[in-house]
Amino acid sequence: MKGYETKCIRNIALLGHGGAGKTTLAEAMLYTAGMTSRLGRVEAGNTVSDFDPEEVKRKISIRTSLVPIEWKEHKINILDTPGYYDLVGGIKEALSVADSALIVMKGSAGLEVGTEKAWEYATEANIPKMIFVTEMDAENVDMEAILTECKAKFGSSIAPVQVPWYEEGKFVGYVHVLKMMGRRFDGTKVVTCPIPDCLKEKIAPVRTMILEAVAESDEILMEKYFAEEEMTPEEIQEAYRKGVMEKQIVPVLCGSSLYSTGISVLMDTILDLFPSPDEGNKALGVLGMNEEPIEVVCNSTKQPSLFIFKTIVDPFIGKFSLFKVRSGIVRTDDILINSRTNEAEKLSHLYVLSGKEQKEVEKLYAGDIGAVAKLKTAQTSDTLADKAFPISYEKIVYPKPFVKMAIFPSGKGDEEKMSTSLAKLMAEDKTFYIEYDKETRETVIYGIGKQQLEIIVSMLKTKFKVDVYLENPTTRYRETIKSKVNVRGKHKKQSGGHGQYGDVQMEFEPSGDLEMPYIFEEKIFGGSVPKQYFPAVEKGLEECVMRGVLAGYPVVGVKAILVDGSYHPVDSSEMAFKMATTIAFKEGLTKAQPTLLEPIAHVEITVPDEYTGDIMGDMKKRRGRMVGMELKGKKQVIIAEVPMAELYTYATDVRSMTQGKGDVDYYFERYEEAPIDVQQKVIAARKDMA
Known part of the structure; x- marks a missing residue:
């Protein structure tokens, strides 16, 4: 080419x-x-x-x-x-x-x-x-x-x-209403002919549409239109193109x-x-270390720069970066600087892609679209530019993905292969990303919708030979207490030689702060527990709050007060007091009305007015609470609070309910006590897993 x-x-x-x-x-x-x-x-x-x-x-x-x-x-x-x-x-x-x-x-x-x-x-x-x-x-x-x-x-x-x-x-x-000529198809060719009489009535309203649109794009023609003066074909054609170029x-x-x-x-x-690239919008970016805003006109006389808008990662042909030349002429073997990494990239081979076919070319002019293989560090949205023209173009803004699922390999030992393959797919599709949840020990994938995630799973199997399955992610529940208790924890062990002895009396009560796992205080009088063991008691608490007594979820909102205890001058140790604290913690939380907390999300659903009833009805099924409604343009924004466990595929569900016209945005708001029936289900499920 x-x-x-x-x-x-x-x-x-x-x-x-x-x-x-x-x-x-x-x-x-x-x-x-x-x-x-x-x-x-x-x-x-x-x-x-x-x-x-x-x-x-x-x-x-x-x-x-x-x-x-x-x-x-x-x-x-x-x-x-x-x-x-x-x-x-x-x-x-x-x-x-x-x-x-x-x-x-x-x-x-x-x-x-x-x-x-x-x-x-x-x-x-x-x-x-x-x-x-x-x-x-x-x-x-x-x-x-x-x-x-x-x-x-x-x-x-x-x-x-x-x-x-x-x-x-x-x-x-058809009749070309702009030029007022008849056109008849002859195979793939088009032959000019007179306007058929049967279409003259239909042409009038369409001609009016054109003249109205043309008149609105030019003041002189607007005056002519209202004065019912005839416009020349040249005036109409010129104004029509101008109107298209100006988006009118x-x-x-x-x-x-x-x-x-x-x-x-x-x-x-x-x-x-339609405009050529030099007639189109100027590219926006920032220049140099000072990040000075700049608008770049697409022409071939400047230093070369290109913008990578897409990445293809294929197990067989490797990695291709698709780009548009934003300025200058890009040639084979050019060395350009990646503005993000500041690393030099050599364009060893330039291609024009046509579907999967690759046609090698020696150069590409400003405005053209091409591809380059095997760049070292380049990613989608990166800018490569001449060292003398250190520009960085605006990155692509993608919609935030709100559908998430946990992904697991079907075969034993395939975790690493799955992660490597997912990373390659993530390089191709920037609306998809992966996250390892340290708390639940799950790999979670995020996407725009369920169909996208199904395609990811299928690609893993066919392209990368990794069989996987999806499940709802484990919800990050929390545990806390609702009442105050006073308990004793004693750890005593004698097995010849030095024994182990630790004894603590502690009070546990709600702290009122669900963002903090625990607050520790000591109110020891008379040295019943020496100060040197206080850190051991707190260390015991720090470990215990990682796993609650109901379903093994992390504990929040607990105030623990060391009020009394005893020690042995020989057998007491930091380990013994840590163990005593663990005993007191488990007994104390069991007696202090333990309860399960669920994460609540702030949700905003933007839909046309006719779908608000459906959304609000569905919201009740998800145990959501309405907060309010706002008018945004021609659409309603429904604001609600909904348990996170009900939202994993909600974005897809909203699009199904609204024929694709609804959008969802949500974020974590706070924890609050889950209903008893929900608690019972969660606790039972955790016991089955154990």
């Missing part, structure tokens, strides 16, 4: 609902451009962008993949993203380097939740958008209804370019990916209306 200069590059994030046809559209573009000899199909598992065995098996995109397309002396870098929210990390990565977004809608399905999400992501990234309605050849596709729904949801920026043309129920062409106009095109109809027009429109 030849090198393309910045002006001739378009970087497009392909977004949309899961199953909307993004991957099929990428295939149609490749085929139309003559870059493949056959049209790959998701169902057949032979598409360019869905090449991972897990993607082939599940028939969905799991990771963002790069598909470069050469079209009319230009290069269109398609970033084919996953459509399911659990895999949102790939979308964030694509949008960090895309200069525009193509949102794919399935004609037979209309506006779906994933379409709304895609719009939100592209708006947040502040890049131009275009909508492509595919499957126009399917039955009962109502383009007018789709446009009306889009306009109602997304506003007056929606400006369709085409009116579909049907003959005997078959999609045969969103073109809507239509076609059929399955039969490659309307695809060449789509690619022409991408070249005409």
Whole structure:
């Protein structure tokens, strides 16, 4: 593949609902451009962008993949993203380097939740958008209804370019409303023809949409529009592109990916209306040791710098770092500095990836997307730059994962292999991470949703040959006491020679501070216990609070007072007093109304108003307590307090209840006494484990 200069590059994030046809559209573009000899199909598992065995098996995109397309002396870098929210990390990565977004809608399905999400992501990234309605050849596709729904949801920026043309129920062409020309499909070619009489009525409202959108992007044209003066085709075309570039106009095109109809027009429109990298947003970063904020225009005249937006770790081909050249020209054997580690990285080989295929190139111009293999320390979101241009670009901001599960190897001795493999998967997917819980001695994995964690488990088995299973993590319960007691603990042992003797009388009562395991005081009078043994008593307490008397959970909120005791001048020792304290502790806590505490989370659920009833009903089942509600934009934020044990997969459950429109955020708030029935279940479960 030849090198393309910045002006001739378009970087497009392909977004949309899961199953909307993004991957099929990428295939149609490749085929139309003559870059493949056959049209790959998701169902057949032979598409360019869905090449991972897990993607082939599940028939969905799991990771963002790069598909470069050469079209009319230009290069269109398609970033084919996953459509399911659990895999949102790939979308964030694509949008960090895309200069525009193509949102794919399935004609037979209309506006779906994933379409709304895609719009939100592209708006947040502040890049131009275009909508492509595919499957126009399917039955009962109502383009007018789709446009009306889009306009109602997304506003007056929606400006369709085409009116579909049907003959005997078959999609045969369209009217280009911007240019007021008829276009008929002839195989993969498009032939210009007169506008058919049957479509003239349908064209009028669409033409009005375009003129309204164009008028809103230019004051002079706004005056013309209200004065009902005719705009010239050149004025409309120029204002239309300006409106798209300034994110005020969103073109809507239509076609059929399955039969490659309307695809060449789509690619022409991408070249005409979407920005090249030097026309897109400036990259934000900080420069030098002083971290001076800087905006970088994408051009090839500056010193080279690149931003790594994705990492691929494969057991067979090794590690690939995908990057966008943010400035200058990057060449094979360049040595660039990693701004995070300050280490030099040599770019031994440069590649352009097309799905899993690697094409080696000698150089890449600013704005282009490529890959490099086997960098030493580089990670996703790292910046590599020339030593004379020490920039660090803004890192990708990922959503916080709230679904967590404990993971265990099925085979004995596979712990290390599991950990190594998980670390490789974590390098690929930054919305997934692992944590070893020292208290419960469990490896806990965190993800955006259950589907994502299921994919991780499957990848461990197929890619890394590690069989694992998931369980709910052990909840970090705590134990405390509710009453005051006075107990004695005596440790006495005689076995010839020096014996062991320790005797303590102690009071145990609630301290009122559940953040502290214990508070220790001594009120010894007359030297019944010498001061030298006080540290031993406290050491005994420190060890005892690690394991309570009910279910073996750590103890909190206990005040222990040493009030009396006795000692032996020969047989007493620090060990003896520590043992005596242990005896007193166990007896004391057993008598002082021990109780189990459960962790409580502060939870905020953001949902459209129509789902608040469902969420609140479900909240009661989870023993949650409502704290309040707030209006945030057009959505309700439900604030509640819920036991942590009820929340491990709650983020996924909320999305199921709200058709993917709800979001969850929560954090640990405090400990409080668990209901008796919960305590009994937890204690019984711990006894079964023992």
